[in-house]
Amino acid sequence: MLPSFRDEFLLPRHTDGTPAVYLCGNSLGLQPRGVKEAMHQELEDWANYGVEGHFHAKNPWVSYHEPFRRPLAHVLGAKELEVAALGTLTNNLHLLMVSFYRPTKERFKIVIEAGAFPSDQYAVDSQARFHGFDPKEAVVEFKPREGESTLRTEDVEEYLEKEGDQVALVLFGGVNYYTGQAFDIARITAATHAAGAVSGWDLAHAAGNLHLKLHEWGVDFATWCSYKYLNAGPGAASGIFVHEKHFDEDLPRFQGWWGHDPDTRFKMTREFKPARGADAWQLSNAPVFNMVALKVSLGLFEAATMPALRERSVALTSALLEALPQNDSYEVITPRDPKDRGSQLSFRVPKGRSLFEKLSAAGVICDWREPDVIRIALAPLYNDFDDVERFVSILSTLA
Numbered sequence: 001m002l003p004s005f006r007d008e009f010l011l012p013r014h015t016d017g018t019p020a021v022y023l024c025g026n027s028l029g030l031q032p033r034g035v036k037e038a039m040h041q042e043l044e045d046w047a048n049y050g051v052e053g054h055f056h057a058k059n060p061w062v063s064y065h066e067p068f069r070r071p072l073a074h075v076l077g078a079k080e081l082e083v084a085a086l087g088t089l090t091n092n093l094h095l096l097m098v099s100f101y102r103p104t105k106e107r108f109k110i111v112i113e114a115g116a117f118p119s120d121q122y123a124v125d126s127q128a129r130f131h132g133f134d135p136k137e138a139v140v141e142f143k144p145r146e147g148e149s150t151l152r153t154e155d156v157e158e159y160l161e162k163e164g165d166q167v168a169l170v171l172f173g174g175v176n177y178y179t180g181q182a183f184d185i186a187r188i189t190a191a192t193h194a195a196g197a198v199s200g201w202d203l204a205h206a207a208g209n210l211h212l213k214l215h216e217w218g219v220d221f222a223t224w225c226s227y228k229y230l231n232a233g234p235g236a237a238s239g240i241f242v243h244e245k246h247f248d249e250d251l252p253r254f255q256g257w258w259g260h261d262p263d264t265r266f267k268m269t270r271e272f273k274p275a276r277g278a279d280a281w282q283l284s285n286a287p288v289f290n291m292v293a294l295k296v297s298l299g300l301f302e303a304a305t306m307p308a309l310r311e312r313s314v315a316l317t318s319a320l321l322e323a324l325p326q327n328d329s330y331e332v333i334t335p336r337d338p339k340d341r342g343s344q345l346s347f348r349v350p351k352g353r354s355l356f357e358k359l360s361a362a363g364v365i366c367d368w369r370e371p372d373v374i375r376i377a378l379a380p381l382y383n384d385f386d387d388v389e390r391f392v393s394i395l396s397t398l399a
């Protein structure tokens with residue numbers, strides 16, 4: 001199996017000085033060791049060159065975003081021109097919906113998974129309203145069956161078969177942030193297309209976690225953030241995917257100068273000529289300092305490769321589930337079958353927050369999501385089997 005890249009990361013410490021059990025890579029990935037030096041390089045180049053750093057910096061800022069394409073394409077399962085590092089996740093959701101949510105009187109609904117991340121709910125509500133629809137009618141929150149915590153793909157398929165002619169867009173999270181359920185992106189995309197709708201994905205919890213094949217699955221568009229499994233630091237530049245089949249379409253798009261064809265961008269002409277591919281959605285020049293850590297981290301993903309990381313992730317989560325003592329103070333609501341989950345496991349705790357607080361006091365860094373879930377994630381780049389053992393042994397003494 002792929003060895004751990006733990007030594008490439010800086011690990012937070014518990015208050016007593018011992019290394020914490022860090023199980024929060026689904027919320028904020030750790031800092032790769034190489035970031036400080038890489039950041040220093042940009043600071044030095046800025047100091048030494050000023051504006052000329054755009055051309056003379058070691059990594060010239062005018063084309064700073066370009067080398068991100070290849071590693072991002074590998075992480076997302078895309079072609080290089082289909083991906084771009086830019087913006088932030090919620091911003092990108094809006095930019096992409098401007099292009100891909102084009103409702104008509106008959107076909108105007110957006111289907112999201114019930115319990116989607118609040119920012120996504122707010123984004124789709126406001127998009128529906130922007131087009132003159134009442135979100136109560138236009139936004140469909142797809143719920144699990146009574147008494148179940150997670151969705152069944154066949155239910156989504158059946159809904160789309162029956163009611164799909166009103167659906168303009170299906171926008172799910174690749175992995176639900178609360179339950180940790182990984183959706184079958186290929187099947188849901190196929191069902192979405194069969195219904196005549198657009199398939200969009202929020203991959204905040206899937207990028208750098210699942211082995212994605214966005215191009216092959218025919219996903220229309222996707223966006224993600226880079227500070228979770230991709231370890232790019234708080235608020236880091238996000239990224240987008242637009243399938244190649246849309247490159248030659250005349251899509252509505254909110255435009256900015258960095259989306260212009262780079263060969264003629266600096267001619268500063270009045271006409272906007274879009275760059276080919278995902279780059280056309282860029283508005284502004286690259287936020288270099290917000291991309292430094294992403295660049296370093298993507299180097300580690302290139303070395304590790306996504307299929308090998310995914311294998312390690314499944315081994316880690318399976319080991320944890322196997323070692324977990326039966327206990328009525330928690331219930332794992334994340335699906336047991338590895339194909340239906342990523343690196344995250346969600347524990348429903350009927351007795352409330354106290355177990356989470358005890359875990360924190362014992363040196364486990366995980367998180368609490370209202371109303372009743374403790375989330376842990378075993379990020380395969382830096383978590384190892386020792387973390388699994390330590391978590392299980394701490395949990396056994398507390399629960």
Ligand SMILES: *Cc1c(COP(=O)(O)O)cnc(C)c1O
Pocket residue numbers: 088089090091117119120173177202204205225
């Ligand atoms: C983390 C996360 C966000 C956060 O959005 P930002 O715009 O990066 O602040 C949005 N949606 C989902 C599903 C998330 O998991």
